Amino acid sequence: MRYSVGHKQETRERLLQSSATQAKNNGFSTVGVDALMKAIGLSGGAFYTHFTSKDELFGSIVERELSQSLERLGGEGRQNQAKLRRCLKQYLSVAHLQQPGAGCALPALGAEIARGSVEVRQEAQDWICRLHQAWAQTLGSESLAWSILSQCVGALVVARMLVSPSIQQQVLASSHEQIIGQLEGLPED
Template structure:
């Protein structure tokens, strides 16, 4: 007989994924050991393998969950293009830049995700494309697929802008990069055909 029910196991897994997602974004994937990740979740190392096959399995789960959260965030903004504009402004804000553990997994982890195994890359790809497709559906409701590559390119530019802003020691320049990034993203959004 199991000590804990299925609900408890699912809640424990969710807690591990959530705390690991924040830690990965703050310290990086390579900078976050299993012992630290489990301690963050209030668990022992031994409990890890009851929930995940490997650290890579946890990375895939955490990044997918983070991107699901981004989709929920997008659902909470205004409908249509106005909501996309709001999302761009919030994404390229000093608050987002200064709080990576609360923000986008792409901006915090893209370089490390590129070095992950194929299953993790596949989980990331599926999750990020779902987010991109949600944005594309707002911009081109009759044919979201027609806007997918354009939206993905705009997102890539936003991710890079945020990363560069985080890396600069000159705070004024870092803020200016964010402001220009907003203008660039909005101009690029204006060029996306509405179909």
């Protein structure tokens, strides 16, 4: 039985969504092709009608997830400092901490991206630099934009490594407080 092009695209999108969530929750390298396909109700052999390799899937996940992160973090279009502050508060929240599968791919997959192919790292760099440029324009400082971006991702990584919810909350709250302190002296938009 032949499936329509639309069906194939829908299946590919379901595979990307499911695989991205699994990767952000459990790590990409920990899950095999068969398990990724089983999660969407298909056999492992069907995988190769959508991707030539698991590495190609990972590249597609990185592109998809970082484009969504860019959109959520206000990296597209003009934004003001008030909107950026709201984004930072949400980013450094307990909800984001506890739901890696629904959040930004950088803290969840950063180490795997760093070990990925040059193509995957280039894709990540392109999206990260777009976010950085948007924040730099809003903040009026390239170095401050890099600093805040790094602090946000690092704070989530550190908080997720910890067991104690109260210490996790301290990490997030302290990071948010320090970042807001850096923004206090900036001229308003």
